[in-house]
Amino acid sequence: MSFLERKKKILMILDEFDSLSVMEISEKLSISPATVRRDLQDLSEEGVLQRTHGGAMKLDNLPLVAFNKKQTANAGSKQEIGKVAAANVVDGDTIFMDCGSTVFAMCAHLKKLSRLKIITNSLPIVAELVDVPGISINLIGGELDKERRAVHGDMAVQHIDNFHAVKAFVGVDGVSVKNGLTAHSEKESQITKAFLRNAEQVYLLTDSSKIGKDAYVKFEALKTIDFLITDTQLEPTLKMEIEEQGVKVLQ
Incomplete structure (x- = not known):
């Protein structure tokens, strides 16, 4: 086993x-x-x-970690990853952004764009960017998870399936060559899968501590992403193994 x-x-x-x-x-x-x-x-x-x-x-809130707790973990790496990710967004893009704290770190660097459409299930992203001129937001509808400050559920997945984005920026709880993308929560993995199938390019944002690790729910193969954006602490051997799968690693 x-x-x-x-x-x-x-x-x-x-x-x-x-x-x-x-x-x-x-x-x-x-x-x-x-x-x-x-x-x-x-x-x-x-x-x-x-x-x-x-x-x-058992924990009462078994798979999920509150957004504010996740936001403070590896904060420095997340800010650097967010900056690199935002550099891949250009004026006129329509993008998906999930509720991960690393994806949220892109927000500060997106404010300089003059025209951008964001489709997201993240309330912190909405709060951060709602008043920025030139940025329009499509908030995904569904069931609100107060701890994660995000919208999930079947209705949210159906909402996503009605749209197309040039790029998707998503996070995971674990990623490895063997088991691909993994998550602690089935409902979060379903949202990520919907983003992946409705975007032309997929950017996975994660700090190096999650690379080579596997979480509870296996939901997609590594080949479903185009770019992995991580910090400079990633081991060279892991970087090579990932790029051999056709994924471009950005740091």
Whole structure:
């Protein structure tokens, strides 16, 4: 059983039982206690469960991290990535922007454009750019997630499918050559998939800490993106592996 398969099953049984010991997880999944401990540590570092003495427990807000918490993580790298991403936007573009904090970092650098159309599910992006002359915003409709300050759900996906953009700027919780794009949340992954299928070019924005890592939900292959924008801390071997898949890495 692969780590991703084990991860999915661990989260599923924690969702059912709320709290379990290492031995209980070991017995239910037929894997060694040592493997369970390693997996629980990795999942705890991803922020999707809480380690306890001798086991783990479910978080009330299991897969999602509030926007303001994500915004402060690796803030310096996100600002640099946002600046590089914004440099790929030109006057007259229509672009998709998702609700990720790294994508939000583009906003300060988009204000200089004189004509831009943004289609987004992010309330912080709307608040940041709504009064900027020359920028028009199409706010995606659907169910509001107060913690993430974003709109999700089936109606949001249908909204996106009614539009076409020259470029999409999206984030992920994990990306690797083997498992492609991964996320902690199915509802966020569905929004990202809708952006990807309705854009001519796709820019993936993520700091290097998420590259070579896998999250809970696998939703797209690496080849579905055109550009990966990350920080200068990316290991050269990882950069080479990604570019061998036809993805251009920008730093």
